[in-house]
Each structure stands twice: as C-alpha cells, then as structure tokens.
Amino acid sequence: MRDFSQLLDGLVYTRSRNAKLKLIGDYLRRTPDPDRGYALAALTGELDLPAVKGAAIRAITEERVDPILFHMSWDYVGDLAETVSLLWPKRIDQPPELDDGSLRIASVVERLQSLGRSEAPGALARMLDHLDASGRYALLKLATGELRLGVSARLAKTALAQAFGLEVDAVEEVWHGIGPPYLPLFNWAEGRGGQPTADNVPVFRPFMLAHPLEDLRVSLDDYAAEWKWDGIRVQIVRAGGETRLYSRAGDDITRSFPEVAQAFAQDGAVDGELLVKGAFQGTDEHGGGAASFNALQQRLGRKTVSAKMLKDYPAFVRLYDILFDGLEDLRALPWEARRGRLEAFVPRLDAEHFDLSALIEAEDFDSLEEIRGGARDASIEGVMLKRRDSPYTGGRRVGLWYKWKRDPLVADCVLMYAQRGHGKRSSYYSDFTFGCWDEAGDLLPVGKAYFGFTDEELIWLDRWVRGHTVQRFGPVREVERGLVLEVAFDSIHQSKRHKSGLAMRFPRISRIRNDKPAAEADRVETLRRMTS
Secondary structure (H helix, E strand, O other): OHHHHHHHHHHHHOOHHHHHHHHHHHHHHOOOOOOOHHHHHHHHHOOOOOOHHHHHHHHHHHHHHOOHHHHHHHHHOEEEEHHHHHHOOOOOOOOOOOOOOOOHHHHHHHHHOOOOHHHHHHHHHHHOOOOOHHHHHHHHHHHHHHOOOOOOHEEEHHHHHHHHHHHHHHHHHOOOOOOOOOOHHHHHHHHOOOOHHHHHOOOOOOEOOEOOOOOOOOOOOEEEEEEOOOOOEEEEHHHHHHEEEEEOOOOOOHHHHHHHHHHHHOOOEEEEEEEEEEEOOHHHHHHOOOOHHHHOOOOOOOOOOOHHHHHHEEEEEEEEEEEOOOOOOOOOOOHHHHHHHHHHHHHHHHOOOOOEEOEOOOOOOOHHHHHOOOOOOOOOEEEEEEEEOOOOOOOOOOOOOOOOOOOEEEEEEEEEEEEEEEHHOOOOEEEEEEEEEEOOOOEEEEEEEEEOOHHHHHHHHHHHHOEEEEEOOOEEEEEOOOOOOEEEEOOEOOOOOOOHHHEEEEEEEEEEOOOOHHOOOHHHHHHHHHOO
C-alpha cells in the first residue's frame, strides 16, 4: 500500500501530463501482479467495491472521532478520504504495520470484495489501524474509487502503453474484454503471452473525436456536414450473441438502456447519439423526433429501469458511423465509403430504436453558417464537419473532424450559495449556485457552475464568499445577494426538480459583473423565453 500511496501523492502534486505518464509507467513496471492491475483499475475507474460507501466510512469515523470535530474538519478540508486519513486516531495499542502481505492492494481488494455491507466497514477500520496517514488516504481512495487526481482513463492506458512499448489503441481494443487485474494484458506487455484478441467479444473501441472549428473555414467539397445532437455519444457492439452499449468514456451502460441493446440484433459496431423520443422539434432537415437532454437525463445512471421509465422516456440511437459490419473492420475506409455502408446497415435495424443522422445540404460554407445560425433546437448542439476521405481513428486527429457548436446563451445571475470544491480546490469555495428574480421579487436558483473562471478569479470569488457569508448549512455558505455573475449555457429546459422550473445545460461562469447591481440581474421569465 505504501508504494501506491506514494504514486497518489506524486500524481496529486504533478500537473505535467508527461510527468504523470512517467509516474504511472514506472509504478506499473516495478509493481508485481496482481497489485498493479488493481491499481490500474482504480486509476481508470474500473474498480468496484460495492460494500464500501461514503456513508460507511463516515460511520466508522464517528465511532473513533468526535462527530462535531469530524464534520467541521471535513467542511474545511472538503475531501472525505483526506479528512479521515488525517483525523483517524492511533490507539494506545496501535498494531504495527503488517508485513504479511495482507495490506497489499490485491489482498485489500479481494478481502473487501468478499464481504457484505455489514462486514466490510469493520474490516476497513482494522486496515486503517495498521497504516499511517498517507497509507490511510490511499486505502480510502482505493476503496471508494474517488481518486480525483487529474488522471483520465485514457491517460492511464497511455501510460501503460508507453511503459511497455505498446500501441494505446491496441490496449483500448481489448481493455473491456479482460477486466481487472488484467493479467493477460501484462503477460502480453512483458512478452510472456500473445496479444489478447477481441474475437467474439463485444469490446469497446476508441471513439473518433473532433477538434473545435474555432475561426477556421473549410470547403464543403472536402467536408460533409451533419447535425451535432445533444444526447450522449454511444458505441453499440454486438459479437458472440451479446450486445453492449458503451459511453464515450468506455463505461458499459447496457443495463441503463436494455431496450436499445435488445433491439440491436446485427453483428457489428456502430457510433451514434443516444437520445430520448419527444415531440417533433425543428424542421425536416434537422431530423427531429428527439426530446431535450433534460429528458434523457431521467434515464442516465440507472442500473435498473422500470416499465414506467421505459414508457415515459423511450430511448433510441441516431447513428453517425459504422466501425464493423459483422466481423469486417471498416475503420480504415474513408468516411464516404463508411457512410454508404452505414446507409445499407441501418435498414436492417429496428426502426423504432435506430435511425440515421441526416446530412446537411448546403451550397457552401456561408450557406452552412446561415443554416447553423437558425438551429437552436432543444436537441441540436451544433454542426459536425467530417473530412470525406477520413478513416475512423481513435482520439483527435488534426484536420479530420471538427465540431462547430452553436453560440452559448448568456444570462446575468445573482450568486446565492457557495461550496468548497474537491481535490486541488478543496480549500476554495468554487462551486457556485446562482439565481434570477421572479415576478414577486424573490431570487430563485436557476443553476450551478464550478468552472469558467480563471485561477485569479477563483481566489477573488473565494475571498468574496468568505467576506459576505450570511448563513451556513454544513459545507454550504449562503451569501449576501450582491454579486452578479454572467453565466453562459448551451440551452435551458423546463424542470420539475427546481423551484424556478428551469434547468440549465452546461452552465459556466463567463464573467464577474461587479459593475452591475444585483437588482438589475435577469428575471426568471427572461430565461423561460429561452427554453426550446
């Protein structure tokens, strides 16, 4: 556990991407199996210890530490694992750190995986007794899966590939077909076994991603245009009689959308946008038929889906691209050839759950710009531009695909509440809730944002919050209604969950308006007119 804790410490205090790659790679090379595999699973979010939850950690801590002191400390530190690791008291009969291997990562994981929710907290407490603060922090982060180290799953897989001289796309190709602790992967990496294959297994393949268009103008002779829909990007794979749905991050979301998986009965792999059916919105050239992201959000993250949920929020996929047709790998083909194969593939699918993303017909870039400017549909996020001769390659490749998102909406809102952030921001109030005025003169919350500002602006905002607090609710501070924030957001929808009846999509703070009196901030009715 000590080596893993040193890795976490190094990652926390390192901003350089290359330095993080080296730290992870060095750790994987020197650490034996299966410890390194479980550590890699923790870094990539693939480790699941369902018997250990935050509530259980709070409960065992309150048995050892005064609850008021614990919660005040947690409020100040902002991170549960860090707070507990620092506060956990040494007993008079503190046992020494074990050297029998029982606190190796693999032993800890396998022990906690074998226990139920009633037994695991006690076992975790006994493990904490044998560790120092750094080891306790590493153990709690491992157990909860909340590392928050600025390490993406892709970066961890890249570190593995670089450490052993592998292609990262080859690692991604078989990743989901193996699972922790990835013994066949490390056998291949160190030359003790052959390259794992994805034959007859519905594995995830890396998505092809796009660069922002920004100020670039391209020729429609070289690029095709289609709508960028506001759902979630998914990959649907069927092989060996099994179908799986993967999110952009490579997470298996099949259980959340069982009707889509069941309806995909053709062997192959496709790329598309997962949406919820709704009233027809937009014009014929948009394709329509999709509800706003707010409707899709009702389905996201649910491990079990009720019959009512299936009926009220029916999901479907609007297909963009095809990676495999049966066992035939199409990714090396140019986009135009793949588009033809996709158009032939879609009619073989269930029309209730799958359709084809329509291309945008425009004479030139100026015409496309005019079409894009008129498309503020609730489920249209912008335009995609795809080079007609581009192969399907994982990650972002310059000059192949571009995303041209619609211009954001903007509103002036009043800061209402602030909460400390996590990780590097745990000492700052960086999560901000803001509102707009209703007709009665009351301020109603309309959104929450935790990015968009610079580091200097964060320091200023933190100081302002501390100096204008009027009330505390645990870790949340209520502030004077005096600071106006200009908030940018992609769209706004009706919502029954919020008192204002509205919910913003991707809100971010674009400007601090110390020049504007709070009374002149926008009204809820103004935002309501922006709803699609």
